[in-house]
Amino acid sequence: MKRLPDTYVKRWVYDNIGQMAPEVSLNQLDEETIHCVLTFELEQAIQQDDWQMCLEPAFLPHFHWAPHLTPTSRHVMDQHCFRSPALIVHDDTRTIMLIPDLDLITKVADARWYMDLDAPNNLLVLGMSRTRVSEHVLFEKVKGASYPSGTIRIGFYLKLVENDQGGLNPWRLVLQFLWDRWGNAQFSQGIRREVRLDRYVRHAYDWAFRHWKDTVWQEFEWDGRNIGAPVFIADVSQSPNYPGVPNERENRSIWNQAWFSSLRSAQGIYRYGIEQGDSELVRKALLMKELALTAPQREGFFPAVIATELKKMVVDGQEVNRSEGWEFAFWGNSNRNPADPWGAIAKAPYHVLDMSWTALLMLRWHDELEPDPRLLKYAVCYADALVALQDAKGYFPAWLDQDTFAPLDILRESPETSLSVTFLLKLHELCPDSKYMEAAERALKVVMKEIVPTGRWEDFETYWSCCGYGREELPGHKVARNNMFKQCNFSMFWTAEALYQMYKTTGDMRYMNLGQRVLDEMLMTQASWQPPNLYVDVLGGFGVMNCDGEWNDARQSLFAELILQYGVELDQPEYIERGMAALQASFVMMYCPENEKTKQQWEQAYPFFNEKDYGFMMENYGHDGVVDEEGRGMGTFTIFDWGNGAAAEAYLRIKDHLGQTLKERYGYDITY
Incomplete structure (x- = not known):
């Protein structure tokens, strides 16, 4: 030729x-x-x-x-x-x-x-x-x-x-080609030597509740109720082996937000506690559930974060951050928002996405783990307020003014709407009501019409997380030179999930077909191979957006089950392998003997690490776009709810939901 x-x-x-x-x-x-x-x-x-x-x-x-x-x-x-x-x-x-x-x-x-x-x-x-x-x-x-x-x-x-x-x-032909040529062989070689995933679960919970317990586990009283949860974030300087003065990176807080979800992690702890007969783990999980129920509802809406103030002080001649005690705690919302980016939690607007996610998790707990009418009542109260927010086109707004609940203008029409669809479908399943189904159908219809065809995957993370490029001028507009929007795969996930759930509810293949298209767009952000110039295993792990540097981001533990669900429904072996690879990648960044390459990188970055740090796990790798053999790219903190605890929850959830199917139909035994 x-x-x-x-x-x-x-x-x-x-x-x-x-x-x-x-x-x-x-x-x-x-x-x-x-x-x-x-x-x-x-x-x-x-x-x-x-x-x-x-x-x-x-x-x-x-x-x-x-x-x-x-x-x-x-x-x-x-x-x-x-x-x-x-x-x-x-x-x-x-x-x-x-x-x-x-x-x-x-x-x-x-x-x-x-x-x-x-x-x-x-x-x-x-x-x-x-x-x-x-x-x-x-x-x-x-x-x-x-x-x-x-x-x-x-x-x-x-x-x-x-x-x-x-x-x-x-994207389908590209994904198939990449997996056939590189991913499948590398996945097949790796899975034969893959350690049992339950070992990572034990490391995660030992880290949080034994070795780092004084830093991680928070238990206190609020409004006459005992509540508790792992802390939002733990810095490497808080290791029991750290030779210097510990420092708190952000406010001591607990979140029920789209990333950092204490209630999601609690479901993994509950499942594991029941499975192992560990009453103390079950007790902790129930305290985490109580914390979610403690969030005060106003007209159905509720805050996502309980936090303490952060103050600077000098310890041993070094200026460090210290949080006040829980007796001074307050409720607020995520500071990853457009009203005051990285500003005060107490003044942050309500985020509809966070509320819909937490309410969905309440329904899943009630349905799958233990009936609790309080969870259902809380979710119904929110759902009725949510439906009243829907605009004429079908969208749900992204943010609400903290005082008036009036929708903010930014991202009033966004794919964040899709998560509310999944919540309303689950509520309709448990409490059949045409108003919930009709609202879900209207919302998904507008996302299908206006978001999916143009790739307008703009959500809170696209502009109001660590990547601020285009924050002022790009929302709603393409980058002209690429004819593409700045995109985040989180909203692809919510939309693919909503389409899947609508298909399961209605049986209409239109939703499955479009859902596969959105899933494939999301899978273009998954590592389909193992680059030779990266120093940890990345096959199956996810990036975040088309303007960021992460590999092995913690979202893969959230995405894994949906990929497997599509794989089972379509009987598509590539999706099964990609879902399994995503689940395995969810544990790759953990510091432990089972991850030899990762362990070496952690010890290059932090030579004081030892067995008391097993389970420590950064949320991603190569976040700043650069890695090297000396441990650059390894990060400095663990977020239990967006790292080790989230990965453990994903494994335990998938084992319960799909373990037997994966074993009997596809030969992957994760049921141990």
Whole structure:
């Protein structure tokens, strides 16, 4: 094969390295797949700031997808964000999918691979350069790349698809290709030596309730009731082995929020306590349930956070943070919000998403663990207030003014609506009422019509977490150079789950078909391979958004069951493997003997760690877009409800819900 088909590719050009032109190999692998490798044989080392290959489609796409944003010509998609890497464009009849040849990426190279997607100029780019991180987290090309003498290879696969196959679900063929070529083999090799997941559960609970108990477990009285829960966040300096002065990173607090959900973790502790006959664990889980019920409802709405004030003081000559005691506690809401980003918890607006998630967990507890009419009553009171918030189009607002409950303007029409759909469907299942079903159907209909087709996956995390890029100007608008919204996979998850639950409720395959499309878009943020230049295992783990750097983010423990549910419903082995890989990845960042590579990285970063720290687990890896052999990328804290406790809960929930099915139909025994 000498050239790319001109019905798809108008122009294809590539640079030399120095004066050396590449030898080009083009091979037709099947009817729709071409493999290209460019090989340079360098007689001497060459310094060259940038090398790139540019492909111009022979049509004008109206759809563009890439794994990361490149808002200006300075920016590139560094290989750090190659989780399921591809560039995808299509019009009404043709689709091009460009997938880097991951076999050719080496562990150490001065010039890093990158991609770029220039929608206005209709260019797909694969290149090599040095890069640096700018903002949080974008990548820019910098000068200084060099190539050693010898053989340099870079390559890609090109999938060229006719008709609507690519347009209906632009990600399915890419995901299948990535998993068939890399993920399946790496997953199959890993699962044979995978340790029993219940060992990680024991580490998590020993860490929280034995070795770090003085820091983690909080038990106190509120309004005449005993309540308790693991603390929101524990800093590495609070280790019993830390040689210096402990420091509290944020307010001592307990959260029932979309990320950090004490009530979710409590369900894992309850399941494990019952299974093991451990009455103390059951007692702790019930105190966590009581804490959720203690949150004061006003007109059906309720706060997400109970917290103490944080003060600075000097200890042994060092300024550190210390929280006041629980006798001075107050209720508030997540400070990850647009009204006052990272401001005061006490003044934060109510977040509808957080309330719907907590109310859904109350229903699941009541239905699956132990009947408690108080949980049902609390959820019904909230549901009636929620339904009254629905606007004429069907959306539920994101935030409510703390005093008046008036909806804030920002993200009034967002995919955060989808989580409220799942809550209302569960309530309708337990307490059949047409108003809940009708509200859920109206809400999902508008998300299907306005959010899914355009990829407008904007939620609180997209702009009001650690990545503030575009916070002021981008909500509701695409990044022009990529023809893409800034996107977060959390809202993809809520929507895929809502579509799945609506399908299970109605039996209508339209919801399942669209749900699979959204699930696949979410799976494009999952690691479909193990890069050689990362120092912990990442296969199956998730990133967060198209403007961030995380691998192995804690959300994978939340996503795993939904992937498996789709796999079982569709009898799709790839989804079963991806769901199992996500569940396994949920424990990879844990410091313990079972994770040899991770343990080495933790000890590089914190040499004082020992067996009393087993179970410590950062929520992700490579958060800032850079990793190295010395432990950079390992982080500094554990959030029990978005890390080790969340992973333990996911395993125990999946074991209860799907354990027998996974064993009998697919041969994966997690029931131990």
